[in-house]
Amino acid sequence: MATEILMPALSPTMEEGTLAKWLKKEGDKVSAGDILAEIETDKATMEFEAVDEGTLGKILVAEGTEGVKVNDPIAIMLEEGESADDIDTDAGSKPAAEAPAPKAAEAKSAVNEAPEPELNPNLDPDWPEGTEMKTQTVREALRDAMAEEMRKDENVYLMGEEVAEYQGAYKISQGLLDEFGDKRVIDTPITEHGFTGIAVGAAFGGLRPIVEFMTFNFAMQAMDQIINSAAKTLYMSGGQMGAPMVFRGPNGAAARVGAQHSQDFSAWFAAIPGLKVVIPYSAADAKGLLKSAIRDPNPVIFLENEILYGKSFEVPVLDDFTVPFGKAKIWREGSDVTIVSFGIGMTYALEAAEKLAEDGISAEVIDLRTLRPIDYDTVLASVQKTNRCVTVEEGFPVGSIGNHLSAVIMERAFDYLDAPVINCTGKDVPMPYAANLEKLALVTTDEVIEACKKVTYR
Amino acid sequence: MAARKSSGTSAKPGANVSKDELLNYYRDMLLIRRFEEKAGQLYGMGLIGGFCHLYIGQEAVVVGLEAAAKEGDKRVTSYRDHGHMLACGMDPKGVMAELTGREGGYSKGKGGSMHMFSKEKHFYGGHGIVGAQVPIGAGLAFADKYKGNDNVTFAYFGDGAANQGQVYEAYNMAELWSLPVIFVIENNQYAMGTSVARSTKSASLWKRGAAYGIEGEEVDGMDVLAVKEAGEKAVAHCRAGNGPYILEVKTYRYRGHSMSDPAKYRTRDEVQKMREERDAIEHVRQLLITGEHASEDDLKAIDKDIKSVVNEAAEFSKESPEPALEELWTDIYAKVAPQNA
Numbered sequence: 001m002a003t004e005i006l007m008p009a010l011s012p013t014m015e016e017g018t019l020a021k022w023l024k025k026e027g028d029k030v031s032a033g034d035i036l037a038e039i040e041t042d043k044a045t046m047e048f049e050a051v052d053e054g055t056l057g058k059i060l061v062a063e064g065t066e067g068v069k070v071n072d073p074i075a076i077m078l079e080e081g082e083s084a085d086d087i088d089t090d091a092g093s094k095p096a097a098e099a100p101a102p103k104a105a106e107a108k109s110a111v112n113e114a115p116e117p118e119l120n121p122n123l124d125p126d127w128p129e130g131t132e133m134k135t136q137t138v139r140e141a142l143r144d145a146m147a148e149e150m151r152k153d154e155n156v157y158l159m160g161e162e163v164a165e166y167q168g169a170y171k172i173s174q175g176l177l178d179e180f181g182d183k184r185v186i187d188t189p190i191t192e193h194g195f196t197g198i199a200v201g202a203a204f205g206g207l208r209p210i211v212e213f214m215t216f217n218f219a220m221q222a223m224d225q226i227i228n229s230a231a232k233t234l235y236m237s238g239g240q241m242g243a244p245m246v247f248r249g250p251n252g253a254a255a256r257v258g259a260q261h262s263q264d265f266s267a268w269f270a271a272i273p274g275l276k277v278v279i280p281y282s283a284a285d286a287k288g289l290l291k292s293a294i295r296d297p298n299p300v301i302f303l304e305n306e307i308l309y310g311k312s313f314e315v316p317v318l319d320d321f322t323v324p325f326g327k328a329k330i331w332r333e334g335s336d337v338t339i340v341s342f343g344i345g346m347t348y349a350l351e352a353a354e355k356l357a358e359d360g361i362s363a364e365v366i367d368l369r370t371l372r373p374i375d376y377d378t379v380l381a382s383v384q385k386t387n388r389c390v391t392v393e394e395g396f397p398v399g400s401i402g403n404h405l406s407a408v409i410m411e412r413a414f415d416y417l418d419a420p421v422i423n424c425t426g427k428d429v430p431m432p433y434a435a436n437l438e439k440l441a442l443v444t445t446d447e448v449i450e451a452c453k454k455v456t457y458r
Numbered sequence: 459m460a461a462r463k464s465s466g467t468s469a470k471p472g473a474n475v476s477k478d479e480l481l482n483y484y485r486d487m488l489l490i491r492r493f494e495e496k497a498g499q500l501y502g503m504g505l506i507g508g509f510c511h512l513y514i515g516q517e518a519v520v521v522g523l524e525a526a527a528k529e530g531d532k533r534v535t536s537y538r539d540h541g542h543m544l545a546c547g548m549d550p551k552g553v554m555a556e557l558t559g560r561e562g563g564y565s566k567g568k569g570g571s572m573h574m575f576s577k578e579k580h581f582y583g584g585h586g587i588v589g590a591q592v593p594i595g596a597g598l599a600f601a602d603k604y605k606g607n608d609n610v611t612f613a614y615f616g617d618g619a620a621n622q623g624q625v626y627e628a629y630n631m632a633e634l635w636s637l638p639v640i641f642v643i644e645n646n647q648y649a650m651g652t653s654v655a656r657s658t659k660s661a662s663l664w665k666r667g668a669a670y671g672i673e674g675e676e677v678d679g680m681d682v683l684a685v686k687e688a689g690e691k692a693v694a695h696c697r698a699g700n701g702p703y704i705l706e707v708k709t710y711r712y713r714g715h716s717m718s719d720p721a722k723y724r725t726r727d728e729v730q731k732m733r734e735e736r737d738a739i740e741h742v743r744q745l746l747i748t749g750e751h752a753s754e755d756d757l758k759a760i761d762k763d764i765k766s767v768v769n770e771a772a773e774f775s776k777e778s779p780e781p782a783l784e785e786l787w788t789d790i791y792a793k794v795a796p797q798n799a
Contacts, residue, residue: 157604183604189634194593194627201597204582205532207604225624228587229594236573237583238565239789273790297792325794 002057002082004073010039010046012255013306017041018066019074024056026084030077037063037074042139042310043171052077057084126288126323127316134317139309141283142172142248145290146210148320150180153208156294159186159195160212160249169214170250170309196222196247200229203243203299210294213249216265216303230299231274246293248302251279252344252394253431253442255307262431262438264395266343267404269301270371276325277372279303281346283313285369288323296325305344326373330382334364337452338382340405341392342368345443348424349392352448361456371401379405380413387418388455392448397425419455424448475683477751483525483682484742485760487517490541491739492768493550494713497540497557500772501717506557509586510571513541515712518738519644520545522685523612523705526693530607534582534595535614537572538644538711542614546579550767554775562778566785589615589622592641596628596702599639610638610696618649620663629670629702636701640692641667643706644679650715651723664706674704680736710736 007017018040024030030050037048057078061068068074078084136144150156157180162169164177164187177185188195192213199209213219219226226247234242253262270277276298280286286304293300315321331346332353341349346367353363364382368374383389389409391402402423409421427441494512501510513520516538524545527533535542543553548564556563556574564574572586582598585591595613602609619625620643632639643663647654660666664674673695677688685707692703710732714721721729746752 155604189627189630191627191630193624194596194631197590197593197624197628198597198600198631201534201582201594201599202601202604203597204594205598205601207601224587224590225593229585229590233575233583234792235789236565236569237575237789238563238568239792240565240575240577241582242792244792276791296794298794 002079003052003054003077005036005050005075005077007061007068007070007072007074008039008048009070010041010048011043012257013310014041014043014070016067016069019061019063019068020045022059022063026056026059028056030054030056042137050077054079055082057082126284126329127318127321132317133314135312136283136287136315137310137312138280138283138286138304139170139172141287141313141315142290142304142309143174143176145287146173146294147176147179149291149294150176150184153294154184155206156208156210157184157186157202158210158212159188159199161188161190161214163187163212168212170306172304172309173212192218192221193225196225197229199245200225200243203230203245204233204241208294209245211245211247213247215254215261215306216249216251217261217263219247219249219265226275226299226301227272231272234298235274242297243299244297246290246296246300246302248290248293249304250306250309251303252305253307253426253438256433256435256438258433259430264343264393264426266303266371266393267395267399267401269303270374270401270404271399272372274299275372276300276370277303278325278370279343280369281308281343281367283311284315284321285323285329285367287315288321289325289369291320291322292325295322303343308344323369325370326375327369328375328378329367329369330364330378331367332363332365334362334386336362336386336456337388337390338364338366338379338386339390339392339448339452340366340368340379340382340402342371342401343394345392345394348443348445348448351445352392352452355445355449356452359453359458361452361458363452368401376408376412380409383409383413384416387416388452389417389421390424390448390451390455391421392424392443394426394443397423397428400425419457422451422455424451475745477746477749479525480742480746480749480751481760483518483521483686484739484746484757485764486521486524486545487682487739487742488761488764489550489767490514490517490521490544492764493544493554493771494540496768496772497554498713498717500554500558500775505776506571507559508570509537510557510717511538511715512713512717513538513711515732515737516644516646516679516709517541518682518685518741519642519679519707519709520614522679522682523640523642523689525682525686526689527610527612530580530609531693532580532582532595532598532602532609532611533614534591534598534611535584536588536591536616536619537584537586538616539572539574539584543574543576543579543581543584546576546581548574548576548579548581550771551774554771555778558775558778559780560775560778561781561785562774566789567781568785568789589619589624591615592619592622592625593628593631595641596632596637596639599632599637599696599702600635603635603637608638608697610640610693612640612642614642614644616649617643617645617647617654617663618652618657620645620666621649621657626666626670629667629672632702633670633672636699638696638699639702640689640696641672641674641702641704643704644709645706646709646711648711648715648723650719651721653723662706664704667702667704672702672704674706677705677707679707679709680738680741682738682742
C-alpha cells in the first residue's frame with residue numbers, strides 16, 4: 001500500500017520548516033536509512049531518512065518550499081508492485097486526523113499565534129517616532145545584540161555548550177564564531193558548575209562574560225556560583241569588585257520535554273539581591289535589553305524562551321538601540337482590568353485581552369520586561385485606573401512574581417482595589433510529559449479570561 | 459612527616475638563600491601568627507563574631523608561594539584567608555577591622571572574616587563555600603590569558619575542597635585551555651573534623667591532576683624554602699604558557715577548624731609533636747641563628763616590631779566605628795554608566 005511521507009518534527013517546538021532539498025527523485029528505489037531530503041528548521045538543517053524500503057512514487061512538496069507544516073504529506077512511497085497510478089486513491093484514503101501532531105500544533109496555537117496587539121504598543125515608545133523598522137525573530141535579535149556589543153567591547157565574550165562550532169543549540173549564536181573567532185566564542189565541556197565559576201572569575205578579572213546555559217534548567221548545577229559568587233561579591237567586598245556578566249538561555253517550558261526540562265525560574269532569581277533579572281517578550285525588547293544587560297556592571301540573569309525564539313516582531317533599525325531596565329511596557333491600554341505579565345506569559349495576556357475586548361471588557365496589558373528592578377509604578381498607576389489586576393506567568397504558584405505583586409498592590413493601592421488580585425500561574429505540579437496534561441499544567445488564555453471576568457464581576 | 463624533607467637539590471637547607479630573604483620570611487610568617495593569635499583573643503572577647511578560621515601552623519605555605527609571585531599575579535582562597543591577605547601585602551589594620559565588622563575593614567565591615575578582597579593587591583577573596591574559589595581562580599587565569607599578559611593565579615584550597623566536583627571541572631578546563639593557574643592544595647590533613655584518610659582512598663591529592671593531564675607535585679609545607687622553590691617551578695611552568703600546575707602542600711593547622719571547634723578528632727600529642735618538631739617559623743629562626751644571619755637580639759627586635767604592628771591593628775579594629783546604617787543599602791548594585799542616547 002502506498003504510504004505518505006509526512007513532514008517530520010525535528011525538534012520539540014518545531015511547527016514548520018523548509019524542504020531544502022530532495023536527495024531522491026521520483027522513481028528512485030529507497031532503502032530504510034537512505035537520506036530522502038534535507039529539511040531546514042529555524043534551528044538547523046537536518047537530514048531526513050527513509051524508515052521503510054520502497055520506491056519514491058511522487059514528490060508532493062517541491063524543494064525550496066518554505067513553511068511546510070509538520071505532518072503535511074511531502075511525498076508518497078510505493079511498495080513493491082505498486083505504481084504511481086495507485087497514488088491518488090491511496091493517498092486520499094488516509095485521514096489526516098490519524099496523525100496526532102497537527103492536534104498538538106493546534107493546542108499550542110495559543111502560544112505561537114498570539115495575535116499582534118491592534119493598539120499601538122509603543123505608548124511610551126522605546127525609539128523615536130518615524131524610526132525605520134524591520135521584522136526579526138527573537139532569535140535574530142538576540143544574536144544581533146551580542147554581535148553588536150562584541151564589536152563594541154573586546155572584553156565581551158561568549159561561553160557555553162555548543163555556542164561556537166555547533167552555532168548554538170538553539171542557533172542563537174549563529175555566525176558569531178565566524179566573526180569573532182574561538183578566543184571570544186568558546187565551546188565549553190558539559191560542566192555548568194565549572195564554567196560558570198570560571199566565568200565569574202573572568203568577570204572579577206575584568207572581562208565581560210556572556211554565559212549561555214543551553215537551558216536554564218542546567219543552571220541549577222551552577223546555582224552556587226551564580227548566587228554566592230556572582231550576586232554577592234560586590235556587597236561582600238564593600239563595593240571593590242563585582243561580577244559584570246550575563247547569564248542567558250531559554251527558561252520555562254518548551255514543549256513535551258518533561259519535568260526536568262520545563263521550569264520557569266523567574267521568581268527564584270528575582271528573589272536575589274545583587275542579581276538583575278530580565279525576561280523579554282518581543283524581539284525589540286530582546287535586543288535592546290540584552291545590549292543593556294551586556295553593558296550592565298552587575299550580574300544579569302537574562303531569561304529567554306524557546307517557543308518565542310522563532311516568533312517575529314518589529315525591531316527598530318538604529319545604530320545603537322537599548323532598552324533600560326526597570327521600565328515596564330504597556331502593550332495595550334485599557335480601563336477595566338490590568339493584566340500584568342512578562343516573557344511568554346505575554347502571549348496569554350495579549351490573547352486574553354483581545355478576546356475580552358470582544359465581550360466589552362477593556363484590559364490594559366503590562367509587560368514587566370525586567371523583574372529586578374521591577375517597575376512597580378507603572379503597575380500601581382494602572383491598577384489605580386482600572387481598580388483590578390490579574391497577573392500571568394508560567395512559573396509555579398507558590399512564591400510567584402504574581403504573589404509578590406499582589407502584596408505590593410495590597411500595601412500601596414489597597415483602597416483602589418475593587419476585587420482581589422488574581423494570580424494566573426502554572427499549576428503546582430512537576431511538568432507532565434503527556435500532551436493533554438502538559439497543556440493543563442501551563443497557564444492558559446482561558447484561565448486569564450476567566451480571572452479577568454471574575455475581577456470585573458462579569 | 460617525621461623527618462624534614464630537603465628543600466630540593468641543595469645539600470644544606472638554606473644554603474642558597476640570602477639573609478634578607480630569610481629575614482623576610484621570618485617576619486611575614488611571624489606577622490601572620492601573631493595576627494591570628496590576636497584575632498583569637500579578640501574573638502574570645504566577643505569583638506569578632508561568627509566564623510573565624512585561623513591560619514596558625516600553615517604560614518609557610520602562603521609566605522613561600524608569595525615569594526615566587528610577581529606584581530600582577532593574582533590569588534584567591536577559601537575562608538581561611540587572613541594569612542593570604544597579610545602575605546600579599548594587605549594592611550593588617552584593614553583586615554583586623556573587617557574581622558571586628560567595622561567601617562575601616564576591607565569590606566567596610568560587610569564581608570567579615572571569610573569575605574575580604576583587595577583589587578589593589580590582586581586578592582580576589584575570601585570565599586565561604588568550600589571549593590567555589592577553584593573555578594574562580596581558573597577564571598582569573600582565563601582573563602589574564604585572554605588579555606595576553608603573563609600573570610599567573612594562585613588558587614588555594616584545602617584537602618576538604620579537593621573532594622568537590624567543581625575542582626575537577628576546573629582542572630579539566632584549565633588544562634584544556636592552558637590556563638596559567640596554580641592549584642594549591644593546602645593539605646592540613648583535616649577537613650573540619652574529617653581526616654584525609656577518612657575522606658578518600660587516594661592519599662596523594664595532587665596525583666588526581668594526572669587524569670586531566672596536569673603536572674604537579676607534593677611539597678613540604680612546613681618548610682618555607684621548599685614551598686618557595688616548588689612555587690617558582692610552578693610559576694615558571696604557567697608563565698611559559700604550559701597551562702596549570704598542582705602543588706599539594708602538606709601542612710598542619712594548630713588550631714581548630716574554626717574558633718568553635720573543640721578538635722576532638724585528633725590528640726593533643728599529635729598537635730604538640732607538630733609544633734615542636736615541624737614548626738615553620740622555628741625552622742627559619744634556626745636557619746637564621748645557625749647561619750649567623752641574625753642574633754637572638756635581632757630576632758627579638760623583629761618580634762617586638764611585629765607585636766606593635768599587630769597591636770596597632772587590634773587598636774584600630776576596636777576604634778574604627780561600626781559602619782553607618784546607610785551602608786546596609788549600598789554596594790548591592792554597581793552603578794550603570796549613563797547610556798549615550
